[in-house]
Amino acid sequence: MTAFQTPPAAPQVTDRLAGRFRAARGSADDAAMIEGWAGRAGWSLGRGDLELFTRHRPGGLLIGLLDGRPVSAMATAGYDNGFCFTGALVVDPGFRGRGIGAATADAALAHLTDLPVGLEAPPELREFFAARGFITRWRTIAFASAVPAPRPTNPHVMPLSADQLGPAAAFDGHCFPAERTALAVDWASGRDRYAVGYVQDNRLHGYGVLRPGFGAARIGPLYATEPHVAASLFDALAEYAGQRGARAIAIDIPEPNPAAIALCETRGLSHDSETFRMVRPGPSAAERAVDLTVLYGLTSRELG
Structure with missing residues (x-):
């Protein structure tokens, strides 16, 4: 079973994003765009990582759309033992600071109801994920x-x-x-x-x-x-x-x-x-x- 076969609940969004933000399934064609966002933000995504990921998890990319424009992404892989890992939470640097990252994460987690999930949380989102039932295992440096x-x-x-x-x-x-x-x-x-x-x-x-x-x-x-x-x-x-x-x-x-x-x-x-x-x-x-x-x-x- 892939992670996104679970029927999604409605994602939580901030009032200012309500009616403007939605999430859609991405594809390998989106990998270059997402890597560009990560590169401009100075994040650690390697070149070719998402292209390789989508070969193994074709439905694993989630794209956040603001007024129909792609502005964010998150990748999720489900495994045979039920465990899921979600990450690569990337927001177009021009749209950061608007709550889009949190809305994207909520949209991804809505597909993972009742499944064990792991992720790497940036410091500014640690409390956000803790409020959603996540427990810290270690710090990654x-x-x-x-x-x-x-x-x-x-x-x-x-x-x-x-x-x-x-x-x-x-x-x-x-x-x-x-x-x-x-x-x-x-x-x-x-x-x-x-x-x-x-x-x-x-x-x-x-x-x-x-x-x-x-x-x-x-x-x-x-x-x-x-x-x-x-x-x-x-x-x-x-x-x-x-x-x-x-x-x-x-x-x-x-x-x-x-x-x-x-x-x-x-x-x-x-x-x-x-x-x-x-x-x-x-x-x-x-x-x-x-x-x-x-x-x-x-x-x-x-x-x-």
Whole structure:
């Protein structure tokens, strides 16, 4: 079942938006427009992220329309265990400050009645989501800096091969509350993405993905069994980004993993922004735990 098959309730809107704002289902054709909004706002959405997302969740984009004009968007993915993740809440910078973001979020949540839902809330919307039953699980910190100087290459780090995509997706399964193998594989092997794995004794001990972003190349996800594995993967991805002309690099990390914070600090990255991972539990489905000791970098704040 996809998230948007649940009959929606009427979204809540502010008085000044009543009668003017409505939500409609988007498509892959809207991805470039939404990424443009995110880029102008300085947000962390990577280039190509939404195009890839819509291949796996064709009905997962919601577009907010003000007087018939597209002004906002939000993406929602439903998974087989009932869990949903909603994010990529983006408002056209020219229309911010009018309550459109809140109206868009309410429209998206109206489709998710009685389902467990996770999201990354910006600080200014934390109370908004708490009032709608969401509980804070952790803080997510975006770290960014100029691309670090190259470090010695670890011989165990190599480009991720096709036969390693299955074990790589298994890492994702330990660090996300639902199984999303097809998305994880496509994320690592899709166009304009570069993935490396740490292989020792014929076993994959972690992997990371580099993708283009707005203003900075983005690392995500980054999974590793040990801090030195994460560091070696990060260094290889950062060096590749620099070789391809990137001037800056960014990564989103869960604050409860101190080794991830230490990695960013030793590589000269600084705190750029933050969000809060929040979850609204479902009435019957248990929330699946994630292993934050292995999670050094989120796939993306927008998609989980």
